[in-house]
Every structure is written in C-alpha cells, then in structure tokens.
Amino acid sequence: MWVYIVRRLLLVVPVIIGVMTITFILVSLIPTTTRVAAYTTARDAKPGTPEWNHAIAALGLNKPVPVQWGIYILNSLTLHWGYTSPHSYATQTGKLGATAWPVATVLGWYLPYTLELAALSLLIILAIAIPLGNLSAVYRNRPLDQGTRVLSFSGYAFPTFLLAAVVLLAAVVLSGGFTPDCNGLSYHYLDWYYSWPPPACLPGSPTTLPSWIGPHENTSPTGFPTIDALIHWNTPSGLYLAWQSVQRMILPALVIAYTYTASILRFVRNSMLEVMNLDFVRTARAKGLPERVVVNRHAGRNSLNVTITILGLTFAFFITGFPIIEDVFQLRGIGYLFAIAIQPVEDFGLIFGSTLLLTIIVVAANIIVDVLYAYLDPRVRLG
Amino acid sequence: MAAGKAPSEALEPTSGSATAGKRPNPRLDQYRRTFYFLRRNRLAMFGLIVVLFWVGVALYSPFYSAPSSHLEAYCSSTATEGTNSSCTQTICTYEPGTVPTGTPPCYSVPFEEPSVLPPTISLHPLSLGPMPLGSLTLDPSLGIMYNIMAGLIKGAPWSIGIAAAIVGTGALLGLLLGSLAGYRGGYTDETIMRFTDIFLAIPGLFLVLITLAAVGIYFTTLEARVGILIVTFVVTWWPIYTRIVRGQVLVTREQKYVEAARASGAGAGRILRKHIIPNSLYPVFVQLSLDIGTIPLLLGAIIFLGYQIWPSGVYFPEWGTIAADAVTNLQPFLLQCSLASSYTPCVFPWWQIFFPGVTLFLFCISVNFLSDGLRDALDPRLRR
Numbered sequence: 001m002w003v004y005i006v007r008r009l010l011l012v013v014p015v016i017i018g019v020m021t022i023t024f025i026l027v028s029l030i031p032t033t034t035r036v037a038a039y040t041t042a043r044d045a046k047p048g049t050p051e052w053n054h055a056i057a058a059l060g061l062n063k064p065v066p067v068q069w070g071i072y073i074l075n076s077l078t079l080h081w082g083y084t085s086p087h088s089y090a091t092q093t094g095k096l097g098a099t100a101w102p103v104a105t106v107l108g109w110y111l112p113y114t115l116e117l118a119a120l121s122l123l124i125i126l127a128i129a130i131p132l133g134n135l136s137a138v139y140r141n142r143p144l145d146q147g148t149r150v151l152s153f154s155g156y157a158f159p160t161f162l163l164a165a166v167v168l169l170a171a172v173v174l175s176g177g178f179t180p181d182c183n184g185l186s187y188h189y190l191d192w193y194y195s196w197p198p199p200a201c202l203p204g205s206p207t208t209l210p211s212w213i214g215p216h217e218n219t220s221p222t223g224f225p226t227i228d229a230l231i232h233w234n235t236p237s238g239l240y241l242a243w244q245s246v247q248r249m250i251l252p253a254l255v256i257a258y259t260y261t262a263s264i265l266r267f268v269r270n271s272m273l274e275v276m277n278l279d280f281v282r283t284a285r286a287k288g289l290p291e292r293v294v295v296n297r298h299a300g301r302n303s304l305n306v307t308i309t310i311l312g313l314t315f316a317f318f319i320t321g322f323p324i325i326e327d328v329f330q331l332r333g334i335g336y337l338f339a340i341a342i343q344p345v346e347d348f349g350l351i352f353g354s355t356l357l358l359t360i361i362v363v364a365a366n367i368i369v370d371v372l373y374a375y376l377d378p379r380v381r382l383g
Numbered sequence: 384m385a386a387g388k389a390p391s392e393a394l395e396p397t398s399g400s401a402t403a404g405k406r407p408n409p410r411l412d413q414y415r416r417t418f419y420f421l422r423r424n425r426l427a428m429f430g431l432i433v434v435l436f437w438v439g440v441a442l443y444s445p446f447y448s449a450p451s452s453h454l455e456a457y458c459s460s461t462a463t464e465g466t467n468s469s470c471t472q473t474i475c476t477y478e479p480g481t482v483p484t485g486t487p488p489c490y491s492v493p494f495e496e497p498s499v500l501p502p503t504i505s506l507h508p509l510s511l512g513p514m515p516l517g518s519l520t521l522d523p524s525l526g527i528m529y530n531i532m533a534g535l536i537k538g539a540p541w542s543i544g545i546a547a548a549i550v551g552t553g554a555l556l557g558l559l560l561g562s563l564a565g566y567r568g569g570y571t572d573e574t575i576m577r578f579t580d581i582f583l584a585i586p587g588l589f590l591v592l593i594t595l596a597a598v599g600i601y602f603t604t605l606e607a608r609v610g611i612l613i614v615t616f617v618v619t620w621w622p623i624y625t626r627i628v629r630g631q632v633l634v635t636r637e638q639k640y641v642e643a644a645r646a647s648g649a650g651a652g653r654i655l656r657k658h659i660i661p662n663s664l665y666p667v668f669v670q671l672s673l674d675i676g677t678i679p680l681l682l683g684a685i686i687f688l689g690y691q692i693w694p695s696g697v698y699f700p701e702w703g704t705i706a707a708d709a710v711t712n713l714q715p716f717l718l719q720c721s722l723a724s725s726y727t728p729c730v731f732p733w734w735q736i737f738f739p740g741v742t743l744f745l746f747c748i749s750v751n752f753l754s755d756g757l758r759d760a761l762d763p764r765l766r767r
Binding site: 029165327 | 426577578580581582584585586587588589590592593594596597598600601676680683684687688689690691703706707710713736740743744747748751752755
C-alpha cells in the first residue's frame with residue numbers, strides 16, 4: 001500500500017512542475033509594461049525611470065529566462081505566489097484596500113467558502129446520481145431510464161449562468177422581491193447574500209475576525225464559515241449562523257448539482273450495467289436471491305468502486321462552474337475572486353494564483369481518490 | 384469478450400441487401416448500417432433534425448437581412464397620420480465587426496415603449512414584424528436596441544463555426560498525437576501522455592481564461608480575437624482527444640487484422656492510415672459531437688464573467704454572447720420592476736433571456752442526443 005502511495009505521489013511531481021511551467025510561460029507572455037504597471041509603486045512608470053527599474057528588479061525581469069523560470073518554480077512551490085495589484089478591479093471589489101497583499105494569503109481567506117460549497121454540492125450530486133444511476137441501469141431503456149437521461153442531459157445543456165440567474169430571480173420574487181426603504185433598496189432574499197460578511201474583514205489583518213462571530217468571541221479558528229459557527233454553537237447566534245450559512249449555499253449547490261449530475265449519472269449507469277453482466281451477479285440470481293438483494297448487495301456495492309474513481313474527475317469537472325455560480329450568488333469563494341480578477345484591470349497575481357491553487361486541489365483530489373480505490377480494490381495496487 | 388471476435392457484420396441486418404448482384408462499396412454499406420441503427424433511436428433522430436435545422440439557419444444567414452424596409456415604411460406612415468410617435472428608438476441588427484452608429488445596420492423604430500420591445504407580430508401587417516423575438520437593449524444610454532432574431536440568425540454560422548473549428552482542430556491534433564503515442568509506445572508515448580496529464584490537470588475554463596488574459600492584449604481586431612479564442616480553446620481541448628485516441632489505438636493495435644497487415648508487409652504508416660485510425664475513430668466522433676454543443680455555453684460563460692473577448696463597442700452575434708449580455712442586462716429591469724407603480728408600468732423582458740437560452744439549450748441538448756445515439760450505433764457491442 002505504502003509503495004503504491006509513494007509511487008502515485010512521485011508521478012505528480014512532473015505534473016505540478018509542468019503546470020507551473022505553463023503558468024510561467026503565460027506570465028512571461030504578458031507585456032512588460034502591464035506587469036510593471038500592476039506593481040505597487042510603478043503605476044505610470046516610464047522605462048528608464050527609477051520606479052521602472054525597481055519594479056523590473058523586483059519582478060526579476062532583468063535575469064535570464066531560465067533563471068526566471070527556476071525562481072518562479074521555487075517561489076510557486078513555497079507558496080510565494082506574488083502580490084495582488086493595488087490598482088486592479090479585484091482589490092477594490094474584494095475590499096483588499098490599496099495594499100499589495102500576498103496572493104496566497106488572500107486565496108487562503110477565500111478558499112474555505114469554495115471548499116464548503118464544493119462539499120455540499122458533491123454531497124447532493126452523489127445523493128442523486130448513485131441511486132438514480134443504479135435504477136437507470138436496472139430499468140435499462142425503459143421509461144425511467146429515458147426520463148432520467150433526458151433530465152440529466154437537460155442539466156448539462158443548460159447554460160449555467162442563465163440557470164443560476166433565473167434561480168436567483170425566482171428566489172428573489174418568491175421571497176417578496178424588492179422593497180424600497182429609507183436606505184434605498186433592500187431585498188429580502190438578497191439580504192442573505194449581500195450582507196454575507198467578506199472573509200475575515202479583509203482590509204484588516206488576516207487575524208481579524210469575521211464580524212458575525214460576535215464581539216466576545218475573538219477567534220475564527222478554521223476560516224470555514226459553517227464550521228466556525230458550529231464551533232461557537234453555545235454563543236447566542238452560533239447555531240443560527242451555521243444554519244444561515246448552509247442556507248446561503250443551498251441554492252448554488254443545487255444549481256451545480258443539476259448541471260453536473262448528468263456526467264456522473266452516466267458513469268454510474270455504465271459501471272452498473274457492466275457489473276450486472278458479470279458472472280457473480282448471475283450466480284446470485286441462480287441461487288434464487290430476490291432481485292432487490294442482487295441489485296443492492298451484489299451489483300450495487302461492486303459498481304460503487306468505479307463510482308469512487310469518478311469522484312476526483314467530478315471535482316475537476318465542476319470546479320470550472322464555480323466562478324459563474326459564485327459570481328451570480330455572490331459567494332465569496334475562489335471562483336468569485338477569479339471572476340473579479342479577470343475584469344478589465346486584471347489582477348494577474350490573483351488570476352494565476354487561483355488557477356494554480358485549484359489545479360493543486362484537483363490533483364490532490366485525484367491522488368486521494370486513487371489511493372482510496374487502490375485500498376478498496378487489491379487488483380489495482382498489486383497488479 | 385468481444386475483443387477476440389472478428390467484427391461479424393454479416394450477421395447484422397443490412398438495409399442494402401437489395402443490391403445482390405453488384406458488390407457495393409463496403410464503407411457505404413457500413414454507413415447505411417449505422418444510419419439504420421441511428422434511425423431506430425428516437426432521441427437521436429430528434430437531435431439530428433434540430434442540428435440540421437441550425438445548420439440550415441447558419442447556411443441561410445448570409446442571405447438574411449432584418450426587415451428594415453418594413454420599419455421605414457411603417458415609420459413614414461405613422462408620421463403622416465399625425466401621431467407624434469415618430470421613430471425615436473433605434474434598432475440595430477447584429478453585424479459582425481461593426482460598431483453601431485445609427486446608420487444602417489441600425490434603423491429607427493416607431494414605438495413608445497421606453498427601452499424594450501417585446502416580441503412583435505403585428506407592427507406591420509405584411510410581415511412578422513420587425514422583431515419577432517423581441518429586442519435586447521445593450522446600451523441603455525445610447526437608446527439602441529438589438530434585434531434578437533437577427534442576432535440569433537446571424538450568430539448561427541459564428542457559433543457553430545467557432546465550435547466546429549475548435550473541435551475539429553483539437554480532434555485532428557488529438558488523432559495525430561494519440562495514434563502516434565498509442566502505436567509507437569515507449570518514450571514517445573510517455574512524453575506525449577505526460578504533456579496531456581499536465582494540461583488536463585488545469586481546470587478547463589481556467590486554462591482558457593488565463594491564456595486569454597495573458598495574450599489577449601496583443602490581439603485587437605475582431606478577427607484576431609476570434610482567432611486567439613479558437614487557439615486557446617484548442618490548447619485546452621487537444622489532450623482530451625489525445626487520450627481517447629491513444630486508449631482506442633492501444634486496443635486496436637492488438638487486433639488480429641493489424642497483425643495480419645503487419646505480417647503481409649505493411650509499413651507503420653499504412654497500418655495507421657488504413658487500419659488503426661479508421662477503427663479508432665468512433666469515440667473521437669462521439670466526443671467531438673458532444674463538445675460542439677458545449678463550446679457556445681462556455682463562450683457565454685466567459686462573456687458573462689466579464690472577460691472582454693470582443694473589442695468594445697462591437698456587439699458580436701454569437702449565441703453565448705447574446706445570452707450572457709441578456710442575463711447581465713436583467714439588473715436594471717429588476718430595479719425598475721421593484722419600483723413599479725400604476726403610472727410607471729414594469730415590462731419584464733422575459734424574451735431577452737428566453738430566446739437565446741432556448742437556442743443554446745436546444746442546440747446543446749440535440750447535439751448530446753445525437754452523440755449518444757451515435758455511440759450506440761457505432762459501437763457494435765451496444766447494438767442490440
């Protein structure tokens with residue numbers, strides 16, 4: 001087992017270096033003036049001025065390209081992912097203030113929100129896809145199968161941004177819509193979203209607390225909003241806040257689930273179909289076991305093995321939907337950060353940093369899934 | 384299981400059995416057989432019909448022009464009747480590569496409605512009306528409306544063309560590299576596959592967007608932007624095809640007929656060209672048809688996120704772009720509707736998101752149905 005894990009981990013090293021090399025090439029393609037302009041003190045610096053030279057030196061642009069590459073890789077591996085640009089749209093919208101924050105720090109604030117959303121949507125996807133996929137395989141080509149297929153295809157074919165916007169709209173309308181009040185407009189439903197505290201009161205130091213923890217609770221131990229609220233369950237608002245933060249994630253998670261269930265369902269259905277044709281299932285039937293037992297105990301459990309492998313795949317898959325979902329529902333996650341970072345005054349540090357972070361997460365998820373699969377199926381680790 | 388068996392085509396029903404005397408082209412016979420299986424799949428036929436409809440629209444679109452003459456006739460007629468509601472608003476048709484100026488392709492519209500036109504069929508008795516699918520206000524400050532129907536028709540060749548170009552190039556690259564990797568094996572295989580690993584590790588939309596963000600600044604004209612968009616998508620897409628082709632080639636090259644060809648002295652090039660590639664094509668074909676439907680959605684997503692692909696001021700007719708612009712435009716209407724009272728009625732422009740959305744949805748889902756049907760029809764193991 002350990003041999004397998006070590007071998008699997010070694011295989012990842014060239015991939016990570018390769019991904020970093022790709023981002024390095026892309027970063028090098030950005031015009032020097034743009035890169036210098038994004039630097040803290042050199043917004044309008046002309047070539048030759050001291051600010052320009054300082055920025056060039058700080059960015060390492062006066063070194064030979066291979067050296068730049070080496071420095072870039074080393075910095076990337078040690079989480080030195082550069083700084084946010086104080087002039088970018090993202091720093092203003094994300095309330096980062098006119099300081100150059102280390103990219104890794106900012107990503108650390110936003111990541112827990114994405115992970116919580118991802119976990120919730122993964123849960124929903126699996127809760128739908130596994131039973132429905134199994135049923136669909138059992139009732140192959142019957143109305144149930146056809147209906148499931150059409151439904152899941154429709155989720156795949158619906159533009160995510162349109163679906164998310166329509167769902168948000170419906171929620172706004174159903175919850176009473178907009179009402180004018182003394183401060184202008186306030187929306188009942190959107191109160192949930194737009195008042196959602198930005199992670200850790202961003203302009204302050206990273207140790208400042210989320211405002212919702214309450215004045216007497218001076219810690220945000222994990223940074224995960226729901227978990228933090230649960231940790232403070234005995235404060236007056238602890239449990240309420242936890243429930244509220246789950247509520248905020250439910251709609252986005254449902255949209256993600258509807259969009260990405262299709263592919264998972266197909267995998268589950270196919271693997272179940274394959275298992276149903278194997279000899280031991282026939283034996284089970286021949287023994288006279290009831291069909292329910294054959295499907296649930298024999299076939300279902302064996303097809304679950306294959307389903308686990310696609311977990312990692314799913315994750316890689318639906319992480320691409322996050323910028324849109326988080327942008328529409330105003331959830332302050334990595335996707336939202338990425339969405340505001342690509343707006344016209346781009347924040348290249350954040351763009352490349354968040355891509356790198358998500359790539360690493362996807363790769364890590366794949367490793368975990370592979371190891372899990374090897375643990376469950378001895379043929380993989382020994383064969 | 385089925386791997387050891389030679390493809391037993393003779394046992395399966397053929398529709399070409401009438402040609403008993405002359406032996407027809409076997410390839411043609413196989414296409415006919417595939418189509419026979421495809422025709423039995425109702426969803427696939429639905430998909431095929433819708434896809435053909437959109438291709439027809441794309442072919443028709445160069446000859447389509449928005450009904451400007453009707454508008455102008457109607458404008459002048461209302462003006463002579465003495466109603467002071469002469470033509471105040473401006474409708475533009477989507478024209479690729481032009482910035483709206485008020486001159487054609489923009490036309491004045493006789494309508495009192497402040498900023499939107501619902502789907503009309505009655506503005507002129509002789510025609511469908513100027514905007515059968517309603518209007519889309521892209522820049523409220525300019526008072527310029529866009530004709531959604533014109534956009535969708537003009538956008539068909541662009542959307543389908545961009546998707547086909549991306550997928551076609553990606554599949555071609557994947558076919559070349561994948562068959563090379565699968566057939567040669569060894570270091571070639573290792574090198575190519577490690578490259579695909581790297582590219583596949585980066586989530587797709589992110590790779591497209593970081594590439595666009597890094598190099599987009601060098602491309603300013605619309606044509607160049609379309610070009611770089613295609614290139615970035617190909618960069619993201621080729622590893623998927625490479626992987627599929629390689630997997631298929633690894634299976635195919637162990638077949639008996641490949642061994643027979645090698646035994647009778649065929650070279651590597653001939654074996655690849657005549658035996659391996661034709662026989663490992665069908666999963667590529669399935670994936671390819673699946674991706675054509677996804678790309679307009681992804682384009683829409685990129686526009687929606689606010690990345691400026693098209694040069695500013697150019698309202699480019701592309702389905703995803705139109706849908707994304709429509710969704711982005713909902714915000715002012717929401718505010719307007721929330722403050723609606725008896726004398727400021729609220730017009731909620733449902734058609735702005737409905738028609739582009741339906742277009743994208745129908746295209747993508749029909750392509751999906753078609754590819755699913757193709758998979759069933761092309762894979763002998765699934766024909767039952």
